[in-house]
Amino acid sequence: MLNILVCVKQVPDVNLVKIDPVTGSLIRAGVPAILNPLDANALEAAVRTKEKYGGSVTVITMGPDQAAEALRECLAAGADRAVLLSDRAFANADTLATSYVIVTAAKLLGSFDLIFCGKESLDGATGQMASQLAERFDASQLSSVCTVLEVDEDKRTVTAERELALGVETARALLPCLMTVEKTNYRPRIPNLKSWKASRTAAIEMFTSDTIPGLDRAQIGDPGSPTKVPRTYPPEKGPGGEMIREGSAAKDVEALLARLADKL
Ligand SMILES: Cc1cc2nc3c(=O)[nH]c(=O)nc-3n(C[C@H](O)[C@H](O)[C@H](O)COP(=O)(O)OP(=O)(O)OC[C@H]3O[C@@H](n4cnc5c(N)ncnc54)[C@H](O)[C@@H]3O)c2cc1C
Numbered sequence: 001m002l003n004i005l006v007c008v009k010q011v012p013d014v015n016l017v018k019i020d021p022v023t024g025s026l027i028r029a030g031v032p033a034i035l036n037p038l039d040a041n042a043l044e045a046a047v048r049t050k051e052k053y054g055g056s057v058t059v060i061t062m063g064p065d066q067a068a069e070a071l072r073e074c075l076a077a078g079a080d081r082a083v084l085l086s087d088r089a090f091a092n093a094d095t096l097a098t099s100y101v102i103v104t105a106a107k108l109l110g111s112f113d114l115i116f117c118g119k120e121s122l123d124g125a126t127g128q129m130a131s132q133l134a135e136r137f138d139a140s141q142l143s144s145v146c147t148v149l150e151v152d153e154d155k156r157t158v159t160a161e162r163e164l165a166l167g168v169e170t171a172r173a174l175l176p177c178l179m180t181v182e183k184t185n186y187r188p189r190i191p192n193l194k195s196w197k198a199s200r201t202a203a204i205e206m207f208t209s210d211t212i213p214g215l216d217r218a219q220i221g222d223p224g225s226p227t228k229v230p231r232t233y234p235p236e237k238g239p240g241g242e243m244i245r246e247g248s249a250a251k252d253v254e255a256l257l258a259r260l261a262d263k264l
Contacts, residue, residue, distance in 0.1 A: 038118030
């Protein structure tokens with residue numbers, strides 16, 4: 001029976017986020033928070049693996065209290081257990097501090113055979129977390145997984161297809177293994193009403209910095225975060241394009257060629 005962990009993040013819907021032109025910080029007020037879309041693909045891969053081989057799926061997130069909603073979404077979509085790591089002391093964490101808290105807490109929950117992550121988050125989008133988590137879990141890592149082909153619990157291996165720029169590669173890694181998942185083959189399922197209702201009242205396990213034994217306070221939150229972001233700004237807009245509308249396709253082409261000829 002497989003013990004599977006899925007790391008998920010609640011993110012602001014970036015399509016609705018704006019950047020404050022004066023402070024350069026994200027204006028999150030009033031912006032709905034959603035489950036990071038690529039994490040929904042990772043969860044689907046985990047749940048299908050559980051359905052094929054047996055076992056259980058735990059979802060874990062470090063975030064504010066509201067991130068419980070993202071966990072409930074995961075419970076509705078097939079996760080068995082949900083864990084929220086939330087504390088003001090975790091604020092201002094960079095990826096190093098975030099991965100430290102997640103792995104220290106996850107080790108209290110048991111040992112995991114497979115760990116699934118999204119490829120990147122919609123907001124931070126560093127893509128650094130998976131490798132840091134794999135290192136801290138002392139796990140092998142398969143990135144860009146598009147299909148989990150086989151898990152051999154006796155040989156302690158997982159075989160998966162990886163989506164590369166020029167094709168697909170079959171790779172085998174030792175368990176425990178952390179996989180980042182491509183969205184290609186793992187479209188998230190739509191929960192049925194029964195599981196959605198159950199997820200509304202399901203228990204969510206909470207950990208704070210005080211309830212994770214042995215947590216080194218020098219490695220969490222701001223003190224544990226060597227990355228500093230001096231400035232955030234939207235991309236500068238280049239000059240706008242020009243629409244050529246001369247009345248017919250032939251005239252448009254003629255006008256375009258004339259403009260190009262002017263630039264030679
Ligand atoms: C200086 C600095 C200060 C910051 N302060 C804050 C802050 O106060 N509050 C805050 O929310 N963020 C803060 N962040 C952002 C936070 O550090 C990152 O969002 C987080 O470390 C993950 O990095 P990422 O979003 O680039 O993840 P990526 O590496 O792009 O994510 C890859 C995958 O890792 C997993 N993952 C990512 N984040 C989490 C998570 N939190 N829990 C579980 N799994 C996860 C998911 O599977 C995700 O798909 C700060 C970042 C910096 C650099």
